[in-house]
Amino acid sequence: MNVLKSCKKAKSVKRVVLTSSCSSIRYRYDVQQIDPLNESHWSDTEYCKQYNLWYAYAKTVAEKEAWSVANESGINLVVVNPSYVVGPLLAPQPTSTIQKILEYVNGSVEEYPNMAVGFVHIDDVVAAHILAMEKKEAAGRLICSSTVAHWSDVIQMLKSKYPSYPIVDK
Template sequence: MVEGSFDEAVDGVDGVFHTASPVFPIGNIQETLLDPAIKGTTNVLKSCAKSSSVKRVVLTSSCSAIRYRHDSTSLSPLNESHWSDLDYCKKYNLWYAYGKTVAEREAWRVAEELGIDLVVVNPSYVVGPLLTPQPSSSLLVIQSLMKGLHPSYPNMAVGFVHIDDVVSTHIVAMEDTRASGRLVCSGDVFHWSEIVELLKAKYPSNNLPDKCDGKEGDSNPHSMDTSKVKALGIQSFKGITEMLDDCILSLQKRGFL
């Protein structure tokens, strides 16, 4: 989070992908989630602005910076013009969404101020095979459900998207000169109760939960408009069955299930 710490890393490169952000706070919310999300993003952008070689920056934001608002159902399909309501996020303790929303807004402010060519990808809930040594935060939820570690599943309605489609969208965002602004990257929206039923049908011997955790604020029915991404050549997204199969097979191969 130290300004200038990315100067050397971005010097001499044509494009920069900034993809990392904390998901769950550990202790102090401001110090462990909000500050890294916001200051980390702005520091990357300021370093890019100092480099004469960087032509474009692609930032991974989230549909969480779009869909958390009281009118998400009536406004659906939600698109790039919509933003999550910070008061809504605070009311329901949706701190990841709060951090992503503030960080993205600040990224746009800094990009405009410093003349940076910024394109933002807004993925929904990313599922698929592991790309890292340890499961990501989103895959840890599926792992815990499959292992019966929790008595309930999340009371959440969310779009799901395969990691392959997220990668393809990032490549297009960087390489296609037509790409601009925000890009919603999401497949169909499901409630976690539907995901659990799909998993039970495929893996009946696993001790999957039968009840919902009842948490409020995250279950509003909605849909996402992906027409902007499709206009750039990504015509279809992989389905939920393929996402879950690829995810679970990867977890099994790595010894996490």
């Protein structure tokens, strides 16, 4: 909110590109009836609260508030909604995404989710942000995802690559 309010004050900012998440799109009671989900869909905050999906809840609330401030202020906002981001780390500490995969690899969780999830490489996320900033026709929310895989397939791939690790198996 501070960034958006500062952009409004500056009056010279042409566009703001915000990183949100597919988590602000996919968590809803009716998700099984919608195929495919798209940029018009929003996660249901009550669903997120019911299932303790606090990351998705926070991303949904924050993005909706950003849209509200941008619309009230006349700011040209473009939002990139990446799915599960993988690839080399850009920061010195593991991201929450990498932490979750590490939990599966080191055996610190008992089971993986029975669901498919979208994955996207960090290089593609960076490229999406650059395009969202530079392309005049970029607008609204932009899902950034590449491959969809069930967690069971991801776990099997990790097991074959790292057979000596205590990778979760259910």
